[in-house]
Amino acid sequence: MLDLARRPAEAPPTGAALAPVLEVKNLVTAFATRRGPFKAVDDVSFTLAPGKTLCLVGESGSGKSVTARSILQIVDPPGAIESGSILLHRHRTAKGDRAGPAETVDMAALHPRSRAIRAIRGRDIAMIFQEPMSSLSPVHTIGNQIVEAIRLHDHVGKKEAKERAVELLKKVEIPRPEKAIERYPFEYSGGMRQRAMIAMALACTPSVLIADEPTTALDVTTQAEILALIKKLQTDVGMAVLFITHDMGVVAEIADEVAVMRFGKLVEHGDTLTIFERPQHDYTKMLLGAVKALDRPSPRRLQRRETNPPGDPVLEVRDLRKVFGSSSGFLGRNKDYVNAVDGVSLTLRAGENLGIVGESGSGKSTLGRCLMRVYPANGGEIRYIDRKGTVHDIAALPERGLAPVRRDLRMIFQDPFSSLNPRMTVGQIVGEPLLVNGLAQGARLRDRVAELLSLVGMPESAMERYPHAFSGGQRQRIGIARAIALEPKIIIADEATSALDVSLRTQVLELLLDLQERLDLSFIFISHDIAVIRYFCDRIAVMFRGKVVEEGATEAVCTAPQHAYTQALLSAVPHPDPRMRGTRIRHRYTGAG
Amino acid sequence: MTAAVLDPRAHPSADQASQWRLMWWAFRRHKLAMTGLVIVALLYLVALLAEFFAPYDPDAAVARHVYHPPQAVHFFDTAADGSWAFRPHVQGMRLSRDRFTLQTTYAPDPGQKIDVGFFVKGTPYKLWGVIEMERRFFGTVDPTQRAYLIGADRLGRDMLSRVVAGTRISMSIGLVGVGMSLVLGIILGGLSGYYGGWIDATVQRIVEFKLAMPTIPIWLGLSAALPMDWPPMARYFAITVILSLIGWTELARVVRGRFLSLRTEDFVTAARLDGCSERRTIFRHMLPSMVSHIIASVSLAIPGMILAETSLSFLGLGLLPPTISWGVLLKEAQNVRSIAQAPWLFAPGAAVCLAVLALNFLGDGLRDASDPYAQEGR
Numbered sequence: 001m002l003d004l005a006r007r008p009a010e011a012p013p014t015g016a017a018l019a020p021v022l023e024v025k026n027l028v029t030a031f032a033t034r035r036g037p038f039k040a041v042d043d044v045s046f047t048l049a050p051g052k053t054l055c056l057v058g059e060s061g062s063g064k065s066v067t068a069r070s071i072l073q074i075v076d077p078p079g080a081i082e083s084g085s086i087l088l089h090r091h092r093t094a095k096g097d098r099a100g101p102a103e104t105v106d107m108a109a110l111h112p113r114s115r116a117i118r119a120i121r122g123r124d125i126a127m128i129f130q131e132p133m134s135s136l137s138p139v140h141t142i143g144n145q146i147v148e149a150i151r152l153h154d155h156v157g158k159k160e161a162k163e164r165a166v167e168l169l170k171k172v173e174i175p176r177p178e179k180a181i182e183r184y185p186f187e188y189s190g191g192m193r194q195r196a197m198i199a200m201a202l203a204c205t206p207s208v209l210i211a212d213e214p215t216t217a218l219d220v221t222t223q224a225e226i227l228a229l230i231k232k233l234q235t236d237v238g239m240a241v242l243f244i245t246h247d248m249g250v251v252a253e254i255a256d257e258v259a260v261m262r263f264g265k266l267v268e269h270g271d272t273l274t275i276f277e278r279p280q281h282d283y284t285k286m287l288l289g290a291v292k293a294l295d296r297p298s299p300r301r302l303q304r305r306e307t308n309p310p311g312d313p314v315l316e317v318r319d320l321r322k323v324f325g326s327s328s329g330f331l332g333r334n335k336d337y338v339n340a341v342d343g344v345s346l347t348l349r350a351g352e353n354l355g356i357v358g359e360s361g362s363g364k365s366t367l368g369r370c371l372m373r374v375y376p377a378n379g380g381e382i383r384y385i386d387r388k389g390t391v392h393d394i395a396a397l398p399e400r401g402l403a404p405v406r407r408d409l410r411m412i413f414q415d416p417f418s419s420l421n422p423r424m425t426v427g428q429i430v431g432e433p434l435l436v437n438g439l440a441q442g443a444r445l446r447d448r449v450a451e452l453l454s455l456v457g458m459p460e461s462a463m464e465r466y467p468h469a470f471s472g473g474q475r476q477r478i479g480i481a482r483a484i485a486l487e488p489k490i491i492i493a494d495e496a497t498s499a500l501d502v503s504l505r506t507q508v509l510e511l512l513l514d515l516q517e518r519l520d521l522s523f524i525f526i527s528h529d530i531a532v533i534r535y536f537c538d539r540i541a542v543m544f545r546g547k548v549v550e551e552g553a554t555e556a557v558c559t560a561p562q563h564a565y566t567q568a569l570l571s572a573v574p575h576p577d578p579r580m581r582g583t584r585i586r587h588r589y590t591g592a593g
Numbered sequence: 594m595t596a597a598v599l600d601p602r603a604h605p606s607a608d609q610a611s612q613w614r615l616m617w618w619a620f621r622r623h624k625l626a627m628t629g630l631v632i633v634a635l636l637y638l639v640a641l642l643a644e645f646f647a648p649y650d651p652d653a654a655v656a657r658h659v660y661h662p663p664q665a666v667h668f669f670d671t672a673a674d675g676s677w678a679f680r681p682h683v684q685g686m687r688l689s690r691d692r693f694t695l696q697t698t699y700a701p702d703p704g705q706k707i708d709v710g711f712f713v714k715g716t717p718y719k720l721w722g723v724i725e726m727e728r729r730f731f732g733t734v735d736p737t738q739r740a741y742l743i744g745a746d747r748l749g750r751d752m753l754s755r756v757v758a759g760t761r762i763s764m765s766i767g768l769v770g771v772g773m774s775l776v777l778g779i780i781l782g783g784l785s786g787y788y789g790g791w792i793d794a795t796v797q798r799i800v801e802f803k804l805a806m807p808t809i810p811i812w813l814g815l816s817a818a819l820p821m822d823w824p825p826m827a828r829y830f831a832i833t834v835i836l837s838l839i840g841w842t843e844l845a846r847v848v849r850g851r852f853l854s855l856r857t858e859d860f861v862t863a864a865r866l867d868g869c870s871e872r873r874t875i876f877r878h879m880l881p882s883m884v885s886h887i888i889a890s891v892s893l894a895i896p897g898m899i900l901a902e903t904s905l906s907f908l909g910l911g912l913l914p915p916t917i918s919w920g921v922l923l924k925e926a927q928n929v930r931s932i933a934q935a936p937w938l939f940a941p942g943a944a945v946c947l948a949v950l951a952l953n954f955l956g957d958g959l960r961d962a963s964d965p966y967a968q969e970g971r
Contacts, residue, residue: 374862403868411866419859423611423881433867466611482863 020047020089021240022071022125022208027084027108029063029070040066040079042264048208048240053231055251055272056244057287058261059501060472064244067261068210071242072121073112081108088124088208123153126201130213133193136185142169142196143181149203168199172229190360191222195229202233209234210242215250219359219528221588224572227254246501248291249574252276253581260284272578290503291576294531297555300513301353305538311350313385314522315371315409315490320344320380320395322363322370340366342546343380348490351516353523355537355554357530359569363546364526368494370395371524372411373402384409387489407437410483414495416475420467426453427463430481437486452481455518456511473504477511484515492524497532509536530573534558542566544589565589616885619962626958632951636764643761644718647754648732649739651917653716657688658749660935661741662699666709682706683740708734744937746925755917756941762918764948766833766902767895773837775891778844785845786852787875793849800842808839812901816910825916832911836901840894847890851883885963893956896949903945919945 029041040063048054058064069075071086086107110117121127129135137145146165150156156164162181169177172195185193194214201209211230215223231254234241245251251258251272258275260268260283268281279285322341340363348354358364370377373394382394384405392405413419420429431449434440440448450460456477467475476496483491493512497505509532515521527533533540533554540557542550542565550563561567568589620626639646664683671677685705690697715729715736733740743752785796815835819828855861856879864878899919905911906920907927914921922941925931931938 372866374866406866406868411863413859413863415859419863421860421864421878421882424878432864432869436868436870436873468615479863482867 020049022048022089022242023085023087024067024071025085025087027067027070027086028082029066029075029079030082032078032080037082039082040264041070043084044261044264044266045084046259046266046269048242050207050240051234051238052256053234053241053243053254054257054259055255056242056259056261057246057248057251059246059287059503061263062261063264064261065212066264068127068212068242068244071107071210072125072127073107073110073117074121074127084108088120090124090207119153122149122201122206123204124206125208125210126204126206127210127212128194128197128201128214130216133185133190135197136193138185141182141184142188146181146196146200146203149200153204164203165199168202169196171202171233172196172199174199190218191226194218194222194226198226198229198233202237205237206239208240208242210244212244213246214243216245216247220530220574221359221568221572223250224574225588227574230254247574248288248502248576252576252578253574255578260287276576276578286503288576290506293506294502294535295576296535298509298513298535300510301536301538304513304517308351310352310538313347314350315346315348315385315524316383317344317346317371318381318383320367320370320382321378322366322375323378324366339363339546341370341377344543344546344548346541346548346551348522348524350489350522351520352539353516353525353537355533355540356524356526356543357528357533357540357569358543359528361545362543364528364543365494367543368411368492368524368526371492372406372409373397384490403437407433407486408489410486410488410491412476412479412483412491412493412496415499416472416479417467417499419479420475422467424466425463426458426465426467426470426478429467429478430463430485433482433485439486448485449481452485453478455484455515456481473500473508476500476504476508480508480511480515484519484521487519488521490522490524492526494526495528496525498527498529505532506535512536530558530570542569616962620958623958623961625954626961629951629954629956629958632947633955636760636948636951639757640761640764642720642730643758644720645726645728646730647751647757648715648729648742649751649754650716650718651750651754651758652915653750655739655745655749658739658741658745659747660697661686661745661749662935663744663937664741666742670706680708681710682708683742707738707740709740710734743940744935746935746938747931752922752937752940755922756919756944758917759919759922759941760944762829762912762916763899763902763920763945766829766836766918767898767952770833770836770840770898770902771891771894773833774841774844774894775887777837777841779848779887781841782845782848783852783875786849787856787879789853796845796849800845803839803842808901809904811839812836812905813908813910816905821913825912828912829916832902832905836898840898843894844887844890847886848883851886852879855879855882885959889956889960889963892952892959896952896956899945899948899952 023045024047025045027041027044028039030037030039032038042063044063044067046054046056056064056067066075066079070081073081075081088105088107090103090105105116105120107117107120110120136142140148143162143165146168147158147161150161150164151158154161166177166181169180174180174192174195180188180192185196188196197214209230214230215226218226227250230241230243233239243250243254255272257271258269259266260275260281262283268275268279268284275284276288279288320341321339321343324338324340342363344363344367346354346356356364356367366375369375371382371394377395380395384392384394386392386404386408392401394402394405394409397405420426424432427446427449430452431440431445434445434448446463449463453460453462458474458477458481462470462474462478467478470478476499479496491512496512497508500508512523513536516523523536525533525537537554539552540554541548542557542563544565550557550561550566552562557566558570561570664686666681666683668679668681669677670680670682683706685702685707686699687702687705688697688699709732711731712728713732713734713736714727715732717725717727718729720726739751741751741753743756745751746755781796781799785793812835815838816832819831823831861874861878864874869878902911902918903920903923906913906918907923909924912918912921919941923939923945926938926942
């Protein structure tokens with residue numbers, strides 16, 4: 001009792017860092033459905049420690065996002081927390097200004113609309129979302145939104161809040177923050193918006209940051225910058241980070257701990273090196289296997305090329321141009337226009353896979369659509385050499401003359417959900433090209449569709465069902481069946497695997513290689529994902545702002561890139577090996593023309 | 594590699610469900626809309642069999658029953674000895690007139706009990722002007738007696754019969770009017786949305802011009818131009834045409850918007866690349882995705898038509914007596930005297946409210962359910 005004056009010894013910082021700030025125990029979140037409750041999160045437990053990053057990994061539908069949303073109780077109805085506890089230890093936050101008595105809140109017990117939980121959201125726990133455009137209000141300036149976030153929790157004046165907002169924007173490395181604060185979200189690029197979101201999340205120096213796929217919608221070079229930024233801020237402030245992602249490369253890059261989820265359950269949990277090098281659960285092994293399989297050229301393709309080298313050119317593109325918004329404006333003034341495709345020349349040989357890689361806005365998808373004449377080209381020629389050796393210039397053909405060419409050139413779309421008509425059965429969708437080209441009818445059509453479905457590994461019974469009955473990977477197979485229905489020579493695959501989970505990606509790529517062997521196909525494969533291109537393509541063309549900046553054999557370009565942009569792109573790709581973390585020097589290519 | 598990851602939520606019964614089945618599932622969850630659907634179905638049933646549902650001929654006037662007040666139905670009859678029996682009846686009323694003020698009052702006549710029942714034989718009538726029938730859905734057991742459940746008007750005509758008869762005109766004018774504007778709207782909106790360019794610009798300017806014109810004066814002007822001596826049938830069609838000439842603009846915009854958003858969908862591009870002709874792309878691939886949206890906007894447009902007809906007739910410029918519509922009936926309730934003496938003349942107004950609300954709820958439910966794929970989120 002006499003020792004009251006003596007202050008207790010301050011806890012060593014390492015000890016404080018180990019004590020968890022957030023504990024999730026046996027969390028169950030269920031959605032009431034027509035067929036009874038569906039447990040999206042089923043008995044999940046984990047802890048977050050200050051200054052540490054936990055990566056929650058899983059494929060789509062594994063319940064990782066619902067877990068994150070359950071913590072803040074922002075699950076969309078009819079979802080609700082059923083049982084379990086979410087303990088927030090406020091006294092253990094890294095802020096250090098609250099050395100008061102132990103203060104632990106069970107957030108699962110709070111009402112989702114209560115004042116208590118609103119005080120936690122944003123102040124103790126902040127969240128950033130995948131789509132930065134839809135999570136920022138389009139009608140308020142960035143500055144106003146950050147100021148509002150600050151003033152919601154801290155009672156400060158408008159002027160002070162604004163000063164802090166500028167400070168925050170400076171922290172997230174937005175250039176000229178005094179000017180940027182007056183701008184609206186649409187004036188920001190995708191990466192800038194995500195930075196602004198992070199600035200908003202950090203407005204009240206939260207002790208926990210939940211990042212739900214924050215870089216999925218961004219290009220790899222931007223992703224690398226955002227990841228580095230989160231890491232830096234984390235070490236500055238000592239936040240605990242819960243990072244949700246499906247990308248093992250990102251996990252290897254940033255995680256201290258990894259938790260793997262599947263069907264709402266936590267299947268494996270451990271530190272990063274252990275998970276990557278000695279995975280225990282079959283699902284983790286499969287996930288890592290799929291990632292590692294994509295980290296090299298397909299052995300099957302290499303083998304095939306030794307016996308069947310690519311033949312004569314089937315498609316020659318010369319100086320192709322596509323300009324958007326070129327119409328002359330009011331009073332004949334020339335408006336802004338975009339050179340989406342700016343003088344591209346390419347050659348595709350028979351039996352060859354040509355990859356076109358580039359970031360969003362590089363014009364790679366426009367190029368693919370110009371080749372199919374979905375968009376008319378503004379200049380140049382697309383020479384297609386058919387089976388008989390006749391040359392067609394797709395760019396100059398009249399609309400009526402396109403039918404035979406479109407029978408030989410087919411397309412696979414990126415989004416397996418919007419590319420299949422939801423109002424038609426799978427049999428009707430796959431049979432449509434055969435029917436309208438007058439190739440088969442009635443029982444013959446049915447047999448042919450069944451044959452096509454079995455070629456892509458789908459059961460015959462799929463014919464009677466509607467697309468909504470199938471998962472993304474299965475839908476993409478249906479799209480492939482439709483593409484090969486007319487026995488084409490060339491298939492243009494526009495981001496055909498981007499919407500798929502990593503384990504399905506390899507399956508679809510294997511399927512395409514298999515079909516190439518059976519049907520003598522050539523592919524133009526458009527993607528932003530270098531790993532996929534490296535696995536699948538013989539040659540690669542790198543696009544930047546409508547131009548091809550580098551072209552060559554895939555391995556040569558991937559191992560020894562010549563152009564500065566290719567170097568920047570390759571350096572930004574996260575590598576799925578935690579031991580390689582921080583071994584590469586990143587640089588950004590700004591492009592001088 | 595291991596087998597494909599299957600979605601545990603996928604359920605076999607939903608796999609073969611077409612869009613209509615999914616829409617129905619979504620619609621059924623909307624309680625208010627289901628109520629609306631039932632009421633709308635009942636209203637159209639009444640409209641279809643109006644002669645059968647009306648207790649009396651709506652034009653039969655009884656001078657003794659001028660402004661007869663509503664009578665309540667009693668189910669049990671107690672005799673003088675205290676015994677009782679199930680015998681639905683209404684209390685008869687006797688008219689008396691004040692000697693000095695000449696004010697008429699109705700007082701219950703205890704001696705007179707008028708038996709009522711379902712499916713009774715009433716005055717003969719012709720269903721749809723063709724089939725001779727005697728049975729009526731509801732009425733007095735003795736066809737010479739009369740019961741007024743919601744009162745009588747200034748000529749002693751049964752209001753209930755008149756409201757029922759008005760249902761046919763008022764509900765059908767909405768349907769026919771919307772049908773006509775639908776044809777115009779789909780053709781013009783479709784052309785505008787699919788082709789774009791100068792066609793789109795022209796159609797949109799026409800639509801904007803139409804929308805900029807004040808509706809009520811236009812209606813008034815057009816219907817005032819109709820010759821007063823036209824037969825009721827010709828007038829009815831003229832009024833529907835006038836209403837739909839204005840109404841198509843909204844539908845044209847809905848259709849155009851759907852075409853614009855669908856035109857860029859991947860599955861429409863895929864249909865073009867499959868070699869589908871323009872016609873097939875529109876009718877086989879685009880229109881089926883739109884039908885549900887169109888139905889929803891149609892069911893939201895019908896109440897507007899009903900209200901427009903009611904207002905025109907109320908102002909004396911729409912349909913004219915002897916045609917019976919809710920608007921025509923409400924015209925009778927225009928003066929202060931009727932409010933003071935016979936508030937039951939407003940009954941057609943209640944019918945208008947019921948129909949408009951039910952159709953709006955139905956339309957809301959249909960609109961919410963019309964995109965089952967957006968709701969299912971998969």
